[in-house]
Amino acid sequence: MENTEKAVEPFLKVQxxxxxxxxxxALDNVSFDLCKGEVxxxxxxxxxxxSTLMKVLSGVYQQDSGEIYLNGKKVEFQNxxxxxxARIAIIFQEFNLVPNLTVAQNIFLGREPVSxxxxxxxxxxxxxxxAILDSLNTGISATDKVELLGVAHQQLVxxxxxxxxxxxxLIMDEPTATLSExxxxxxxxxxxxxKARGVSIIYISHRLHEVYKIGDRITVLRDGQTVGTRxxxxxxxxxxxxxxxxxxxxxxxxxxxxxVQESMALEVRGLWDRKLLQDISINVRRGEIVGxxxxxxxxxxxxxxxxxxxxxxxxxxxxxxxxELEKSSPGKCVMRKAGFLPENRKEQGLSLNLPIRTNIVHxxxxxxxxxxxxxRKKEKDIAENYRKRLRIITPDTKRNVSNLSGGNQQKVVxxxxxxxxxxxxxxxxxxRGVDVGAKEEIHFLIDDLxxxxxxxxxxxxxxxxxxxxxxxxxxxxxxxxxxxxxDSHVTQEEIIAFAAGGVVA
Amino acid sequence: xxxxxxxxKPRLDTLSRLTALAIIFLSLVIVSxxxxxAANIINVLRITSLTLMMAIGxxxxxxxxxxxxxxxxxxxLTSILFGKFFQVGQSTASMIMGITGMLAVSILIGLVNGFxxxxxxxxPFLATFGVQxxxxxxxxxLTSGLVYSNFTEDFRxxxxxxxxGIPMPIIIAVILLLIISFTLNKTTFGxxxxxxxSNRESARYSGIPVNKTLxxxxxxSSLIAGIAGIVYTSRLNAAEPTIGAEFAQTAxxxxxxxxxxxxxxxxxxxxxxxxxxxxxxxxxxxxxxGVDSNWQVGISGVVIILSVLVDRNASVRKT
Numbered sequence: 001m002e003n004t005e006k007a008v009e010p011f012l013k014v015q016x017x018x019x020x021x022x023x024x025x026a027l028d029n030v031s032f033d034l035c036k037g038e039v040x041x042x043x044x045x046x047x048x049x050x051s052t053l054m055k056v057l058s059g060v061y062q063q064d065s066g067e068i069y070l071n072g073k074k075v076e077f078q079n080x081x082x083x084x085x086a087r088i089a090i091i092f093q094e095f096n097l098v099p100n101l102t103v104a105q106n107i108f109l110g111r112e113p114v115s116x117x118x119x120x121x122x123x124x125x126x127x128x129x130x131a132i133l134d135s136l137n138t139g140i141s142a143t144d145k146v147e148l149l150g151v152a153h154q155q156l157v158x159x160x161x162x163x164x165x166x167x168x169x170l171i172m173d174e175p176t177a178t179l180s181e182x183x184x185x186x187x188x189x190x191x192x193x194x195k196a197r198g199v200s201i202i203y204i205s206h207r208l209h210e211v212y213k214i215g216d217r218i219t220v221l222r223d224g225q226t227v228g229t230r231x232x233x234x235x236x237x238x239x240x241x242x243x244x245x246x247x248x249x250x251x252x253x254x255x256x257x258x259x260v261q262e263s264m265a266l267e268v269r270g271l272w273d274r275k276l277l278q279d280i281s282i283n284v285r286r287g288e289i290v291g292x293x294x295x296x297x298x299x300x301x302x303x304x305x306x307x308x309x310x311x312x313x314x315x316x317x318x319x320x321x322x323x324e325l326e327k328s329s330p331g332k333c334v335m336r337k338a339g340f341l342p343e344n345r346k347e348q349g350l351s352l353n354l355p356i357r358t359n360i361v362h363x364x365x366x367x368x369x370x371x372x373x374x375x376r377k378k379e380k381d382i383a384e385n386y387r388k389r390l391r392i393i394t395p396d397t398k399r400n401v402s403n404l405s406g407g408n409q410q411k412v413v414x415x416x417x418x419x420x421x422x423x424x425x426x427x428x429x430x431x432r433g434v435d436v437g438a439k440e441e442i443h444f445l446i447d448d449l450x451x452x453x454x455x456x457x458x459x460x461x462x463x464x465x466x467x468x469x470x471x472x473x474x475x476x477x478x479x480x481x482x483x484x485x486x487d488s489h490v491t492q493e494e495i496i497a498f499a500a501g502g503v504v505a
Numbered sequence: 506x507x508x509x510x511x512x513x514k515p516r517l518d519t520l521s522r523l524t525a526l527a528i529i530f531l532s533l534v535i536v537s538x539x540x541x542x543a544a545n546i547i548n549v550l551r552i553t554s555l556t557l558m559m560a561i562g563x564x565x566x567x568x569x570x571x572x573x574x575x576x577x578x579x580x581x582l583t584s585i586l587f588g589k590f591f592q593v594g595q596s597t598a599s600m601i602m603g604i605t606g607m608l609a610v611s612i613l614i615g616l617v618n619g620f621x622x623x624x625x626x627x628x629p630f631l632a633t634f635g636v637q638x639x640x641x642x643x644x645x646x647l648t649s650g651l652v653y654s655n656f657t658e659d660f661r662x663x664x665x666x667x668x669x670g671i672p673m674p675i676i677i678a679v680i681l682l683l684i685i686s687f688t689l690n691k692t693t694f695g696x697x698x699x700x701x702x703s704n705r706e707s708a709r710y711s712g713i714p715v716n717k718t719l720x721x722x723x724x725x726s727s728l729i730a731g732i733a734g735i736v737y738t739s740r741l742n743a744a745e746p747t748i749g750a751e752f753a754q755t756a757x758x759x760x761x762x763x764x765x766x767x768x769x770x771x772x773x774x775x776x777x778x779x780x781x782x783x784x785x786x787x788x789x790x791x792x793x794x795g796v797d798s799n800w801q802v803g804i805s806g807v808v809i810i811l812s813v814l815v816d817r818n819a820s821v822r823k824t
Contacts, residue, residue: 310709334712348710351703353770362700363711365693372693416711 009072011036011200012057012088012169017066019052026052027063028224034169039191039201041211041232044221045244045295045461045496050204053221054171057202058090059083089162090171093178095154099147104129106146107161132160136190152183159190163199170194171202176210177297188214206295208237208500222246241500245463245492253488254443255450258471260288264322265424265455266338268307271316276302276479280316284424284455289446291470292459293495299479300459301343304426308333308340320424334363339417341410343428343459349413350401357383357397359412364420386415391441407438414445424455431465443469463492475499518764521815522779529786537793547672549782549789554678557781558733559752560759561685562726564777567760568689569702569719570769571622571629573726576756577749578640579614580734583607585644587735588653588744591660600660604735611731612724614640619720633723637753644746654743664740674736681729686774698722703770758805759784762812783808 010033019027027049034040044050055061057068059077068075070086077083083090097106104126105112113124129142138156146154155175162170176184191201191214205211211218215232220243228243263286271280276299284290294300305311307318309328318325320336333340342348350359360383361368368378383397390411394404401412410430417425427446431439446469450456460466466473467488475483475498483498533540559576566573583606590603614636621632666673689695697718700708709715738744763780765772787808791801 308710330709330712331714332712340710342710347704348706351700351707351770354699354703358696358699362696362708362713365696365713369693374691374693374696376691 010034011038011071013069014053014057015067015069017053017056017063017068019056019061019063025224027056030066030221030224030226032219032226032229034200034202035216036200037195037198038216039195039203039214041215041218042202042204042221043206043208043211043218043240043244043500048221048244049224050221051173052224054090054173054202054204057083057169058088058171084165084167087166087168088171089165089167089169091155091158091162091173091175093174095158097146097154097157099145101146102126102142103133103140103144103146103149103157103160104142106157107132107142107164109161128164129160132163133157136160136163136193138190150183151178152180152186155179155187156190159194163194167199169200169202171204173204174206174297175203176205176207184210206297206500208240211240220244237497241493241497244500245496254440254468255289255447255471255488258288259451259453260471261286261453265320266307266457267317267319267322269317271303271306271318272314273302273306273311274314277306277313278479280479280481282474282481284457286423286455287450287453289450289456289458289469289471291466291473292457292476293463293466293473294476294499296461298476298499300476301428302479303476304340304428304457304459308338308426310340334420334422337420337422338424338426339363339420339422340426341413341417341428341430343432345406345409345413345433349416350409352402353400355398356387356392356394356401356404356412359401360386360397360415360419363416367420382419383415386411386418390415390418390445405438407434407442410434410438410442414442423453424457425449426457426459428459429461430458431460431462439465463495466495467492477501519773519775519779522762522764522776522783525812526779526783526786529783529790533786533790533793537790540790540793545789545793549785550675551672552789553781553785554672554674555733555737556755556759556785557678557778558681558729558736559756560763560777560781561681561774562729562733563753563756564760564763564765564772564774565685565689565698565722565729566629566633566726567702567757567765567767568698568769568772569722570705571719571723572633572757572767573618573723573730574630574633574753575614575618575637575640576726576730576733577752578637578644579611579727579730580737580749580752581746582614582640582644582647583611583731583734584738584744584748585647585653585746586610587738588651589647591656592653595657597657597659600657607734608728608731611727611734614730615724615727616720618727619723622723623716623719641746648746652743652745656739656742661739661742664736664738665742674740677732677736681732682774682778685725685729689774694718694721699770701769755784758809761809780812783812 012034014030014032017027017030030049030053042050052061056063059080059082062078075086077086098109107129108125113121113128115121126142133140133142136156136159140149140153140156146157149157175187179187194201203214211232217229218232218235218240219229220227220240222244227246264283265286266284268283269281272278280303292300302311306313307328309330309332318328320338325332325336346352357379361379369375380397386392387394387397392408392411392415394408401409404412430442430446434442446456446458458466458470470488472487473485473490473495474481475495477499539545562576563573586606587603590606591599593599618633618636621627621636622629663673668676689698697713700711700713701715701718705715737748759781760777761780762783763772763776765776784805787805788801791804
């Protein structure tokens with residue numbers, strides 16, 4: 001916040017950096033700078049380019065064009081080692097620790113001090129590690145095994161490891177995502193301590209309210225571009241949200257009328273799990289499309305998984321079509337005519353090395369063939385029927401699913417659940433990685449399903465998608481439902497404001 | 506042409522395996538005059554039939570992404586149990602009791618395997634390895650070094666008799682083969698086996714009872730080992746705790762040569778048949794050609810590694 005520092009030549013300067021991946025411009029002329037001892041917050045929606053920028057700065061990726069200056073000198077990082085030598089360290093959301101080694105062994109992994117006789121100097125190893133840990137006021141013992149530490153302490157070990165390289169720039173990717181309130185405060189204390197030592201920090205976050213607690217300046221990224229840098233003291237929450245969302249892209253609303261019926265498809269009351277979900281109550285009626293918005297990590301997928309019995313609930317009431325589901329399991333849900341199209345098609349939705357037609361009957365096996373004997377003819381007919389109806393593009397349904405494109409694979413997952421004649425369907429990111437044409441087709445299909453009286457729950461990071469098809473939208477943040485928009489007359493800004501925590505719920 | 510490639514590709518594996526089998530067969534016909542005799546062919550088939558029975562069971566476990574190392578010990582224990590039962594009455598009644606006991610115990614062993622894997626979350630290799638030791642230990646404990654032999658004529662028929670000139674083990678293996686092939690290709694259980702083996706997560710999300718499928722698979726594998734145990738004990742006309750030490754290896758080798766993937770979800774019964782045949786032909790051929798038996802063991806190892814390598818290269822090209 002010290003304005004005097006601002007006048008100084010920035011310590012790190014990123015100029016017009018571009019990075020392209022096949023099909024996407026992840027970074028488009030990004031410029032950004034960081035002063036000594038500054039906490040510079042980087043915000044943006046999912047897919048805005050934050051992670052790519054960080055990976056360029058830490059040498060994981062190389063930029064296609066543009067320059068990076070460190071201390072006024074141009075630098076080029078060919079790999080992560082180069083960045084390390086330039087004293088830039090990154091702490092990813094997923095820690096890079098070896099669980100069955102001690103804290104000290106992790107901190108100096110691959111750089112263990114060796115005595116004159118070439119033997120590992122355990123004493124020095126532990127002493128050096130302990131010194132760094134103590135300087136952070138962590139209370140962690142260097143000889144503890146990492147697997148015995150909680151998430152917050154593991155993060156501090158990552159921090160200590162970063163400092164052991166004498167890092168001057170620290171990049172932290174969503175550091176508070178998995179921490180509790182108390183742990184967050186401890187982390188912030190540590191950050192202030194580092195700042196006082198002159199360490200510069202790039203802090204990536206989704207959570208707007210945190211920005212005000214620890215940030216000096218804030219830069220907003222959108223669609224791979226830097227759309228603005230502000231002093232935190234001068235930036236209002238509204239302005240930041242506006243910058244994040246940008247101009248409203250008016251998409252044609254696909255759903256012409258709300259076909260909601262009286263009877264309930266899904267009812268959830270007071271649902272908790274052990275880790276994330278807190279007191280969730282939602283409902284979906286037949287013929288209705290309900291959206292769930294929220295940032296990554298807000299618990300949307302966990303909610304769907306808990307409803308479907310893939311994750312266990314610790315308490316709460318779930319009912320399908322008015323009948324309570326005391327213990328849910330995927331098998332029970334299928335029998336009760338509920339289906340779940342998971343977020344990761346390849347990992348959770350398909351048997352890639354099996355034929356399309358076999359995948360299509362997987363969920364409906366016991367319904368289609370109650371005697372336990374599969375009739376190949378019936379399997380083929382069902383597959384052919386959905387191939388035509390959903391326009392799955394393939395010369396033959398005997399082919400393996402792995403031969404299909406993303407959009408067509410998604411249609412196979414959809415066919416699998418239509419084959420069970422489910423009356424309630426959960427779609428988790430139904431159009432992620434799907435091309436524009438297939439995307440629209442899937443939207444029309446979802447609308448069509450609702451028209452035919454099915455209850456639909458759509459989880460999506462793509463806000464325009466929710467605005468095109470949902471009748472009602474719930475917003476989740478940190479494991480809670482923080483807002484329900486009762487109709488589709490809502491803007492992206494309003495949703496983001498709740499999802500990112502700009503508005504007190 | 507390109508249009509049919511996608512359909513042809515999966516069949517190509519079986520095709521290339523058949524070709525390998527044919528080449529081995531023809532070269533043996535050419536090099537060794539005694540190979541093509543009816544007696545030797547019947548002999549080869551009889552040896553193959555036992556390997557095949559065990560390989561089918563192990564292949565089932567491999568299809569769900571697991572393995573079963575306990576089949577050899579299962580055969581030993583059930584065979585000892587038969588000896589015990591048989592001793593009681595030395596009659597047809599005690600034989601039937603013995604056979605029933607063998608099948609029941611083999612099912613029990615399968616349940617233990619399944620339990621360790623599904624509920625104790627042990628890796629299948631370790632679980633069935635441990636169970637193998639326990640079962641073998643039990644076999645030793647039960648006999649205290651004794652060997653049971655001299656079973657009745659009707660029991661010896663199962664492994665040593667002939668029907669229409671065809672040895673019984675071959676008939677039993679073929680029947681078993683048909684049943685398992687039907688189960689895998691035409692029943693919902695078979696579909697679940699492939700689904701679980703191909704992608705366990707996706708199977709779970711589809712509401713497929715993954716645990717039940719896994720346990721059933723291990724029970725089937727053990728049960729088949731029990732049946733093989735009956736045939737083997739009968740043919741041997743003896744029961745002792747040391748038998749079957751190398752059975753699991755042979756069975757896994759046959760399944761691997763037959764293209765059953767260790768990662769699960771890939772392979773079929775026909776492949777296992779070809780694998781068992783190749784394995785037997787190679788060792789039979791070496792014997793006929795007078796290859797030192799000390800060399801034979803090592804050479805079959807080379808065959809296994811080669812076939813898996815060829816298979817892996819083929820599947821790499823596929824993706």
